[in-house]
Amino acid sequence: MSSIDPSVSALSVWLALESPTHHTPGVNGMMDLVAHEVEGLPIAVERIPGRNGLGDSLILRSGLDNGEASVAVMSHLDTVHPVGTSARDLPVRVEGDRLYGPGVYDMKGGAWLALQAFKEVALSGTAKRPMVFLFTPDEEIGSPTTRGLIEQIGRASAAVLVTEPAREGGKIVTARKGVGRFEVKLEGRPAHSGSRHADGRSAIREAAHQILAIEGMTDYARGITTSVALMGGGTAANVIPQHAWFSVDLRVASLADGIEMESRVLNLKAHDPDVAIKISGGMNRPPYEKSTAVAGLFETARTIAAGIGFSLEDCPMTGGGSDGNFTAALGVPTLDGLGIDGEGAHTLSEYALISSIAPRRALIKGLLETV
Numbered sequence: 094m095s096s097i098d099p100s101v102s103a104l105s106v107w108l109a110l111e112s113p114t115h116h117t118p119g120v121n122g123m124m125d126l127v128a129h130e131v132e133g134l135p136i137a138v139e140r141i142p143g144r145n146g147l148g149d150s151l152i153l154r155s156g157l158d159n160g161e162a163s164v165a166v167m168s169h170l171d172t173v174h175p176v177g178t179s180a181r182d183l184p185v186r187v188e189g190d191r192l193y194g195p196g197v198y199d200m201k202g203g204a205w206l207a208l209q210a211f212k213e214v215a216l217s218g219t220a221k222r223p224m225v226f227l228f229t230p231d232e233e234i235g236s237p238t239t240r241g242l243i244e245q246i247g248r249a250s251a252a253v254l255v256t257e258p259a260r261e262g263g264k265i266v267t268a269r270k271g272v273g274r275f276e277v278k279l280e281g282r283p284a285h286s287g288s289r290h291a292d293g294r295s296a297i298r299e300a301a302h303q304i305l306a307i308e309g310m311t312d313y314a315r316g317i318t319t320s321v322a323l324m325g326g327g328t329a330a331n332v333i334p335q336h337a338w339f340s341v342d343l344r345v346a347s348l349a350d351g352i353e354m355e356s357r358v359l360n361l362k363a364h365d366p367d368v369a370i371k372i373s374g375g376m377n378r379p380p381y382e383k384s385t386a387v388a389g390l391f392e393t394a395r396t397i398a399a400g401i402g403f404s405l406e407d408c409p410m411t412g413g414g415s416d417g418n419f420t421a422a423l424g425v426p427t428l429d430g431l432g433i434d435g436e437g438a439h440t441l442s443e444y445a446l447i448s449s450i451a452p453r454r455a456l457i458k459g460l461l462e463t464v
């Protein structure tokens with residue numbers, strides 16, 4: 094046991110404190126751990142109380158106070174795993190190069206290693222700009238209470254570094270699809286399904302038409318996908334259902350496609366004129382496209398990685414959204430996927446690769462000193 098890597102034992106403390114988004118004591122406990130870790134260092138700490146029953150946010154500031162645009166790091170400390178996951182299904186443990194635990198890959202490992210890099214640069218005074226580190230409590234549910242803060246810090250930054258997990262052997266992310274969410278509600282007319290069948294107007298039958306129409310909007314060639322993955326309706330097996338509902342997940346590759354698809358979904362018309370259709374929602378995260386500025390920042394990161402001794406690659410546009418979508422859509426050069434390498438995000442086999450901690454920590458340190 095004496096040979097345990099100090100990084101692993103420090104990160105294991107973070108994993109042991111379970112912090113699913115809706116468990117505010119856990120999320121705030123994570124913010125406490127971060128605040129405690131920078132005590133006595135040349136780092137200013139600002140804590141922003143949570144809203145809508147969600148956890149707090151934490152902003153660390155350091156580096157040069159020269160009025161220039163900052164370099165910002167962004168990490169979320171909430172996870173998708175309910176409290177009790179580490180006791181039952183995903184105990185915090187080391188197996189060879191793998192460190193297992195709830196949220197180790199998405200994204201406590203990345204948040205932890207980036208914080209170490211931030212502390213190092215704050216202590217050595219080698220930053221060229223003001224440095225900001227934002228820790229958020231609600232990314233896993235779409236950042237409903239922190240989007241404004243993320244955009245505010247993004248607008249004041251020359252570059253944003255997001256510590257979501259690395260992909261496929263350490264690749265980083267330079268483009269993400271945009272995400273839309275919709276709720277569709279249908280109201281028909283109830284009737285006894287045996288004796289008064291012709292009087293009924295089935296909300297579920299209408300939902301079936303609408304679901305097929307929406308799923309039919311998927312266009313892989315354009316990078317557009319639509320899925321209906323949650324639905325409900327009806328009251329009993331012998332009643333023509335009055336109500337039905339379902340939710341829609343939309344992914345798009347470009348801003349223009351987001352506008353077009355949002356309007357196509359919102360303007361769906363009922364197939365049966367006697368059934369009322371109500372559609373709400375829209376684009377949540379705008380697409381994060383690999384602009385020239387993003388490509389330039391990626392080249393800088395590549396040069397730094399080469400100096401450290403590894404070759405950094407980016408992956409093709411990924412389907413999953415992150416807070417990087419918000420800053421990239423503002424035109425702020427954003428790199429994502431800078432976090433820890435590993436596999437199994439949002440699953441009970443989630444793990445991180447211990448050997449990826451040192452090089453990725455060095456990469457973030459280099460970016461904080463170069464950008």
Ligand SMILES: [Zn+2]
Pocket residue numbers: 169199200232257258
């Ligand atoms: Zn994440």
